Amino acid sequence: MMPGMLAYIVRRVFYAIPILIGVNLITFALFFVVNTPDDMARIHLGAKHVTAEAIERWKVEHGYDKPLFFNPEAAGLAKLGDTLFVDKSLKLFVFDFGQADDGRDIGREITTRMWPSLAIALPTFLVGLLAYISFALTMVFFRATYLDFAGVVLCVVLMSISGLFYIIGGQYLLGKLWHLVPVSGFEPGLAGLKFLLLPVLVGVISGLGDSSRFYRTLFLEEIHKDYVRTARAKGLSERIVLFRHVLGNAMIPILTGAVVVIPRLFLGSLIVESFFGIPGLGSYTIDAIQAQDFAIVRAMVFLGSVLYILGLLLTDLSYTLVDPRVRLE
């Protein structure tokens, strides 16, 4: 790695620290504007026989008995330091997420649940990218013919249908009517392949419309440029022109959209995982918000921010790979 690029990465990592503190601060403030620690205790203690003492004891036990941002009873710097915010935030920066309010270890939960999410998201992403680019290039190849027109119509139709429809429709056809794959479920390892087919297929098809249309536009923009005319003038076949020259030059916008999502593939998809019974991270944050489990919400928002920043960094780095003119310094 070039020293200039290394310095660039280090600089970007340092930039990330204030961003993450800011994100954490906002999450913290927003969460506690809506909920008080008393509310959280009440949710966790259930609906029956909840007494004021029980709420107090729950707060003490879970460390929610301190002031949020300012502790007037503490001395000196501890006025700011001995608070809920500092207490609950600092450990995040070393990825120590602690325990959820129900006692489960958040770090372990994330490392366990990210694999099923990845098992769905990664093939969906890769197969999808391949399918969308190929389909878009095919439409561009047949541009201004009835095939291109039919492709665009198909894309618009696919775009107009709700994602939930693909899921329910897929489960109905392949699972319920034709009995080809299980309707839902998950198993780790090779035994789980039969469970992955349907969600991956649904994931790819549901994204086909808008992604292919987007890529088609990118390619159409490229196809009128000078280098394409030159390539054709050299006598290259249209296939070579499209798949080698146009695709290569359209990589920057493709990477901008694609690489940034790679790190976040771990986080999974709420609806897909919910309908297909995938034990991934997709619903972890939503469930935590509903259960008012601040420990999880904070950890997941922090992780999401880190992965997003990482995605942006990777995107920048990937530009240098596809375009030698880009220098990161």
Next chain:
Amino acid sequence: MRAWLLLSALLLAGCNGPANSPYPAGQAGQNILYSAFSERPKHLDPARSYSENEVVFTGQIYEPPLQYHYLKRPYELEPLTATGMPRVSYHAADGRVLPASAPAAAVAYSVYEVRIKPGIRYQPHPAFAKRPDGSPRYVPIDPQELAGIVRFADFKETGSRELVAADYVYQIKRLANPRLSSPIFGLMAEYIVGLKEYGATLAQAVKDLPREAYLDLERYPLAGAEVVDRYTYRVKIKGKYPQFVYWLAMPFFAPVPFEAERFYSQPGMMERNFSLDWQPVGTGPFYLAENDPNRVMRLQRNPHYHDDFYPAEGEPGDRAAGLLADAGKRLPLLDQAIYRLEKEDIPYWTKFLQGYYDSSGISSDTFDQAIRIGPDGQPDLSPEMRERGIELSTAVRSSIWYVGFNMRDPTLGGLGEPARKLRQAISIALDYEEFISIFLNGRGIPAQGPLPPGIYGHRTGEAGINPVVYRWHNGRMVRRGIDEAKRLLAEAGYPNGRERGSGRPLTLYLDTMASGPEAKARLDWYRKQFEKLGVQLVVRATDYNRFQDKMLKGNAQIFEWGWNADYPDPENFLFLLYGPNRKMELNGENAANYANPEFDRLFVQMKDMANGPARQALIDRMVEIVRHDAPWVFAYYPKSFGLRHAWVKNGKPNLMANNTLKYRRVEPERRLAYQAQWNRAVWWPLLLLFLLLALAALPALRAYRRRQQAAAKA
């Protein structure tokens, strides 16, 4: 074509049965019950767990001393690990033994003595594993050894030991452990002698300990729970509290071995989610062999389970229903029960119809497919369900839903005549027959008072109707007409919904947590009901926390609320209307803040009485008082509907017992045959699809060739 072959190979990989079977091939034909959970349980520690979805598991793993008879109705307690029902003695303040008939006021404390059966053993568990010298195998655990342990099954050595009385006492002490925040600590501290003080002692003790360090409860004696001998223990209760025996049938009072707590308190255990909350240790018919609450929870037959046999007697009709076919058989009848996480109703229902789940509830989406309402208004299975041999069971739950009035509200509250008439008018106007039909698909019966069917004191027929809202006509109850409600409203000072004198329209406020499209229809229904009286209803929707806050501060006016029985005793419902138990200021369960001196006096009298004519007379009077005062609109008692396949046996709904899995039986061969019949793979649509794709590609291919040739020519 290669892709097609690969796809087929993948689909067929590892499955000998139907291609859409969600289970490993090795499980086919095994004695396993398949079920699902929609929300992962939060706590499996018997001191903490209180939710219905948790007790599905804890009820099978932990064994309190008592249980409910599986078949008999009304619900009846019987010994489980105990040799008999607890021996109860009543004592005066000086310790003198009083007769059982002694009035509650004279009783200073009661002693419950429980003797358990010898020879009961715990499930296999690493906490009991021992080294050759007799010391615990995994306490203290070598950090290096722990580093290699990822799943609980990685503990290769397990052990067991005999259940002793001290384990029950240990669990009672755990209820006061501040680290556990037991939901019943507050309640039990009111009854068990010394438990409140014990909680304070433990709170002090944990302050001086690191967060995960073992808190040795043996070092702290509890005055209200003592071990008499190896198999006998006593619990001391303040005053007279006959309902305490019902608590002895709940997992809160199940035994917990101290070894387990010591084992789980070691460093590194919590990080691996190894705790009593996630890896329970019990003596029950099943143990939790696999706990992945994100995917699957598997209960396995406990190899050390004690002698326990299917009941030989039940209600009339049980024999004819085949519920006594297994009488005398050793329990449990299943080898395993596998619960998979299914968050959505649609996949669950589809899999149930495919035979991959053994039983199912009925959601509102699937109701029409599953149930037909007969001409007599009674629900029955649809022909499609009948064809599959599916069976329906229904039961009225021991629960009530009601619309409460805040009795501290200046407009609606108080025991004055005008406010009472206003409440009575609203009680008539809210047509719950219509509500049940529209929103519950008929799954409920209109409530006539605070006591649901199945609870002692509930009356049926003409004697059971709420005369304020209904009248008895031609052998059936009929809701009073809206004219009567309007008359009451006028007498209350609001003729045609306008305040007499000022002429201002009467506006009332419904506070609710409900939101979203489903709730909208229901809230519109409420508005419509009030409109019948000419009264405007303003809905104040809010989130759970704000709603709780309003209730605590007494700022709500009208609200919806419900209650599930903890135990089948009228005290557990009537205390919801007991004055000193009000929600406002005191955070009790009397959400309406109702206080009627006569009702309160009768409640104190009734709660300690044994069931019998004298108690029934008091209950009748209390019910009459609340019907007249109308602090609640008694809405409905919900009905639960359950479906199960023909291969599932002994499925009698028991809404009190939570350890019913041991009675269930399945016929795996029959299930296998049905699954094969219902799930034949249909391949032709895929072939057709590929054919169509190929046909569509042909013109494209031709066009491509033509273009290439044109380019070459050019």
